[in-house]
Amino acid sequence: MAEKMTAAPLLRVENLQTSFFTRRGVAKVLDGFDLELRRGEILGLVGESGSGKSVTGYSIIGLLKHPGKIVGGEIRFYGSKGDQQGIDLVTLPAKQMAEVRGKEIAMIFQNPRSCLDPLMSVGDQIMEVLKYRRGMSKSEARAECIRLLKTVHIPEPERRMNAYPHQLSGGMAQRVMIAMAISCAPTLLIADEPTTGLDVTTEHQILELLREMRDVTGAGIILITHDLNMAAEVCDRITVMYAGNTAETAPVETFFSAPRHPYTLGLLASRPRLGEEGDIPTIPGNVPDLIQRPTGCPFHPRCRWATEICAAQEPEPRVIGEGHVVACHHTEVVARDVIAAD
Amino acid sequence: MRMLRYILRRLLFLVPVVLGSIFIAFLLTRVVPGNPIERVAGPYASEERVLEMKAEANLDKPIPQQFLIYVNDLLHGDMGMSYTTAQPVGKDLKERFPASFELVMFAIGLAIVLAIPLGVVSAVKRGSWIDHVARVIAVAGVSAPIFWIAMVLLSIFYGKLGWLPGSQGRLPIIMSPPPHVTGMYTIDALLAGDPVTFKEALRALILPVLTLALVSMAPIARMTRATMIDALDSDYVRTATSLGIPRRTVVMKHAFKNAIIPVLTLIAGVIGYAIGGEVLIELIFSWPGLGLYSYNAIMSADFPAVQGFIILATCLYILIYLIVDVITALLDPRVEY
Amino acid sequence: MSATAAQPEATYALRPPFSERWRQGMRALRANPTAVVGLVIVVALVLIAIFAPVIAPYDPQKLDMEVVSQPPSSAHWFGTDQFGRDVLSLVIWGARLDLFIALSAVILSMVVGTVIGAVSAYAGGMTDEITMRTMDILQAFPRFIFAMGIAFAIGPGIGTVVIATSVLNIPGYARLMRSVMLPARKSQYAAAATSVGGSHTNVLFRHLVPNCLVPIFVNSTLQFGWAILEAAGLSFIGLGVESSAAEWGALIQLGFQDFNAGHWWIYTFPGLAIAVAVLGFNLLGDGLQDMLDPRRQ
Numbered sequence: 001m002a003e004k005m006t007a008a009p010l011l012r013v014e015n016l017q018t019s020f021f022t023r024r025g026v027a028k029v030l031d032g033f034d035l036e037l038r039r040g041e042i043l044g045l046v047g048e049s050g051s052g053k054s055v056t057g058y059s060i061i062g063l064l065k066h067p068g069k070i071v072g073g074e075i076r077f078y079g080s081k082g083d084q085q086g087i088d089l090v091t092l093p094a095k096q097m098a099e100v101r102g103k104e105i106a107m108i109f110q111n112p113r114s115c116l117d118p119l120m121s122v123g124d125q126i127m128e129v130l131k132y133r134r135g136m137s138k139s140e141a142r143a144e145c146i147r148l149l150k151t152v153h154i155p156e157p158e159r160r161m162n163a164y165p166h167q168l169s170g171g172m173a174q175r176v177m178i179a180m181a182i183s184c185a186p187t188l189l190i191a192d193e194p195t196t197g198l199d200v201t202t203e204h205q206i207l208e209l210l211r212e213m214r215d216v217t218g219a220g221i222i223l224i225t226h227d228l229n230m231a232a233e234v235c236d237r238i239t240v241m242y243a244g245n246t247a248e249t250a251p252v253e254t255f256f257s258a259p260r261h262p263y264t265l266g267l268l269a270s271r272p273r274l275g276e277e278g279d280i281p282t283i284p285g286n287v288p289d290l291i292q293r294p295t296g297c298p299f300h301p302r303c304r305w306a307t308e309i310c311a312a313q314e315p316e317p318r319v320i321g322e323g324h325v326v327a328c329h330h331t332e333v334v335a336r337d338v339i340a341a342d
Numbered sequence: 343m344r345m346l347r348y349i350l351r352r353l354l355f356l357v358p359v360v361l362g363s364i365f366i367a368f369l370l371t372r373v374v375p376g377n378p379i380e381r382v383a384g385p386y387a388s389e390e391r392v393l394e395m396k397a398e399a400n401l402d403k404p405i406p407q408q409f410l411i412y413v414n415d416l417l418h419g420d421m422g423m424s425y426t427t428a429q430p431v432g433k434d435l436k437e438r439f440p441a442s443f444e445l446v447m448f449a450i451g452l453a454i455v456l457a458i459p460l461g462v463v464s465a466v467k468r469g470s471w472i473d474h475v476a477r478v479i480a481v482a483g484v485s486a487p488i489f490w491i492a493m494v495l496l497s498i499f500y501g502k503l504g505w506l507p508g509s510q511g512r513l514p515i516i517m518s519p520p521p522h523v524t525g526m527y528t529i530d531a532l533l534a535g536d537p538v539t540f541k542e543a544l545r546a547l548i549l550p551v552l553t554l555a556l557v558s559m560a561p562i563a564r565m566t567r568a569t570m571i572d573a574l575d576s577d578y579v580r581t582a583t584s585l586g587i588p589r590r591t592v593v594m595k596h597a598f599k600n601a602i603i604p605v606l607t608l609i610a611g612v613i614g615y616a617i618g619g620e621v622l623i624e625l626i627f628s629w630p631g632l633g634l635y636s637y638n639a640i641m642s643a644d645f646p647a648v649q650g651f652i653i654l655a656t657c658l659y660i661l662i663y664l665i666v667d668v669i670t671a672l673l674d675p676r677v678e679y
Numbered sequence: 680m681s682a683t684a685a686q687p688e689a690t691y692a693l694r695p696p697f698s699e700r701w702r703q704g705m706r707a708l709r710a711n712p713t714a715v716v717g718l719v720i721v722v723a724l725v726l727i728a729i730f731a732p733v734i735a736p737y738d739p740q741k742l743d744m745e746v747v748s749q750p751p752s753s754a755h756w757f758g759t760d761q762f763g764r765d766v767l768s769l770v771i772w773g774a775r776l777d778l779f780i781a782l783s784a785v786i787l788s789m790v791v792g793t794v795i796g797a798v799s800a801y802a803g804g805m806t807d808e809i810t811m812r813t814m815d816i817l818q819a820f821p822r823f824i825f826a827m828g829i830a831f832a833i834g835p836g837i838g839t840v841v842i843a844t845s846v847l848n849i850p851g852y853a854r855l856m857r858s859v860m861l862p863a864r865k866s867q868y869a870a871a872a873t874s875v876g877g878s879h880t881n882v883l884f885r886h887l888v889p890n891c892l893v894p895i896f897v898n899s900t901l902q903f904g905w906a907i908l909e910a911a912g913l914s915f916i917g918l919g920v921e922s923s924a925a926e927w928g929a930l931i932q933l934g935f936q937d938f939n940a941g942h943w944w945i946y947t948f949p950g951l952a953i954a955v956a957v958l959g960f961n962l963l964g965d966g967l968q969d970m971l972d973p974r975r976q
Contacts, residue, residue: 118674132591485904655821
């Protein structure tokens with residue numbers, strides 16, 4: 001974790017607002033979301049489904065589909081160009097955004113097998129990227145493709161190149177996806193639930209591979225997941241999202257030793273743990289309707305610490321420790337109660 | 343080699359289908375009320391003559407035996423004698439085949455060339471004016487009866503404007519066909535280096551081809567649009583886009599290739615529909631092809647001719663499906679062969 | 680990733696009760712203008728068919744030698760045919776006959792097809808295999824050719840048109856029914872019913888069939904369009920209803936006989952009637968399909 005020392009920011013998302021203009025109304029999926037990622041860091045972005053994790057990923061890489069649209073905020077990206085000012089991806093013209101995609105920012109997705117073109121061999125798909133994005137000739141691309149497949153630990157790459165996606169296991173397909181994603185040495189890699197649908201052993205291998213890729217390329221990685229155990233395994237820092245807002249951000253040790261946001265506490269309590277029996281406590285209530293968002297703190301209808309102020313006023317993020325930011329009106333009360341319970 | 347085995351296996355699978363359709367075609371022509379021989383022989387034929395003709399046509403034997411005889415003859419390439427043309431049905435069909443083939447091929451070719459780009463563009467630019475035009479064509483093409491479209495086009499371009507020939511068949515009456523090579527007049531005229539005949543043959547083709555193409559375009563454009571939208575929304579297109587592959591390549595190489603496979607199967611169906619529509623179109627344009635032949639055969643209770651036509655049409659239809667299956671297998675690595 | 684991600688995917692796993700789906704359907708109908716256009720056309724057609732005797736300005740079969748083959752005028756909006764019959768009245772009465780033929784053909788193929796499909800799915804094994812292969816063979820025929828063959832075999836007439844148009848739709852219904860039945864058969868309905876001692880026939884027709892009817896109903900709307908087109912085509916070539924009948928295809932045939940005389944009105948109006956009718960059923964069918972298919976919402 002030598003990279004951690006440099007601590008240069010790679011990406012700073014500020015007050016990001018992404019809305020979906022549906023028939024029923026405007027769904028504010030991201031509503032003032034903040035995030036910071038440093039070079040060479042793995043940041044876990046966690047939350048329940050519907051909290052806006054994936055939409056964050058798509059907003060950053062500019063792949064939001066109709067009817068989704070960024071309506072406000074800033075995504076400042078300090079890519080490999082070493083630009084001190086960075087570029088704002090929100091206002092970047094489409095043409096330049098297309099240049100950034102793949103080369104500077106890459107993304108891997110869930111269900112890797114469906115993410116590969118079923119009619120093309122995986123080798124051809126990787127070589128296509130190398131041809132278009134790195135201007136390689138056919139023979140160069142072939143050699144590089146084999147090297148990339150080796151990097152992601154695919155055995156017999158010369159033979160596997162000719163395989164079609166349906167002939168690969170989910171884990172193998174995800175390795176291919178990672179090989180494609182790192183083929184242009186991006187400085188930012190977004191991994192959206194990359195192990196969904198994979199078995200536990202494969203899941204570990206993929207996570208291990210992601211960490212290895214970070215060490216090799218020095219890229220910053222945003223790992224989107226709903227699984228706190230997974231985040232604990234590989235992440236340096238964790239950001240918890242709730243209904244399109246940042247609830248809490250903390251270094252991984254602090255996150256698990258001294259969580260302070262009520263929602264984080266709920267998430268931690270409800271995660272399945274090995275060797276424990278009995279009912280897992282769940283957070284009461286549901287993710288709020290994003291079209292008619294609750295006033296004030298979006299979590300207040302489900303929060304047992306909620307008071308009048310929570311319904312009236314949205315809490316500002318506050319720094320309460322080394323790299324530890326919480327958006328809650330009652331951080332002190334929560335802290336006291338948590339410590340007392342221990 | 344593997345492909346050849348695949349084709350053989352598919353063919354083997356099709357044998358019962360072909361046999362079944364022969365059986366049904368046979369059955370259809372045996373349940374006709376009234377005796378066809380009496381109709382063919384006319385009211386003044388003697389009793390003995392009728393019996394004699396029945397025996398010649400094997401109509402005096404029990405139906406299962408008639409079927410066996412029929413299949414046996416078929417296997418020897420004998421489809422019986424037509425009552426109306428007094429020629430072997432096989433010969434009749436062979437003579438008329440090129441006329442229909444020329445028409446259908448031009449029409450389907452035109453439909454594909456127009457409909458697929460239309461479907462692709464309307465999927466890529468959803469909600470644009472071109473998308474709306476495509477949808478109007480798609481809906482209109484499947485709603486209006488083909489014979490009526492033919493008549494309306496004919497009344498405009500021949501009746502009102504006089505730009506194109508009327509219901510005259512493949513060439514003006516005063517012209518003789520080009521030397522027979524393929525039987526398709528446009529191609530034969532080109533081969534013979536005869537620009538005048540070529541021009542006339544082409545002019546005669548325009549309206550029937552246009553009618554058939556219009557009707558065939560509709561489902562193709564519609565399906566292309568639908569599969570293309572699915573493909574553009576797919577995960578692999580998202581992957582390619584996320585890697586910065588140029589939009590053109592994403593659309594044409596990834597989305598289009600995937601979208602076209604189900605369209606191929608549809609095209610086979612459309613050709614089948616066109617073979618049916620042929621009957622109506624040939625009737626209106628006096629086009630001397632298989633459709634007109636079968637119409638005349640039906641009108642004069644010409645059993646062997648009707649049977650022969652149904653079997654030929656069915657076999658062609660099955661053959662087209664086989665070709666589509668093969669193309670699909672070549673394009674799609676997921677198909678095991 | 681879209682806004683719908685806020686709802687867990689499991690919503691589709693449990694099918695809401697029919698009343699709820701119906702209400703959703705009505706809501707979707709308002710959001711689907713083309714389907715509404717289709718519905719309006721279909722309702723208008725049905726009304727025209729029912730009230731034909733009231734609406735039609737003339738007796739459609741009244742021959743008037745004074746006004747033979749007249750172009751459209753204020754007295755005869757759609758002109759007259761070569762027997763002096765009023766084309767407008769013929770077209771209006773044609774709605775009656777054509778809808779009747781299409782309805783009969785659709786019902787016939789629906790009943791026969793669904794029974795075949797249901798029995799085939801329920802029986803499984805050899806029965807299923809043989810039935811489905813037979814359906815394959817039927818579908819191997821080019822549609823119109825087969826209809827011509829049947830019409831040829833049983834001779835012209837209204838019944839012929841109905842049968843010829845319906846036979847080729849049977850495989851579609853059988854397949855559809857079978858595909859909805861196979862999963863439904865394994866579901867709770869059947870298990871619950873057999874466990875309380877229902878006989879097989881009872882289970883089949885009392886419980887499974889009604890639960891499969893919605894997709895079949897939607898399909899029928901689309902089949903209506905085909906049936907109208909095919910029936911008109913058969914009448915046009917003289918294998919359908921008698922040529923003097925007030926039927927759209929037969930009227931176009933009349934117009935075709937007089938084609939070179941330039942009497943365009945005789946065939947243009949019935950043709951338009953067919954196009955509008957088929958369009959109406961297609962728009963409505965497409966709209967219903969969109970609404971009832973959760974994937975397309």
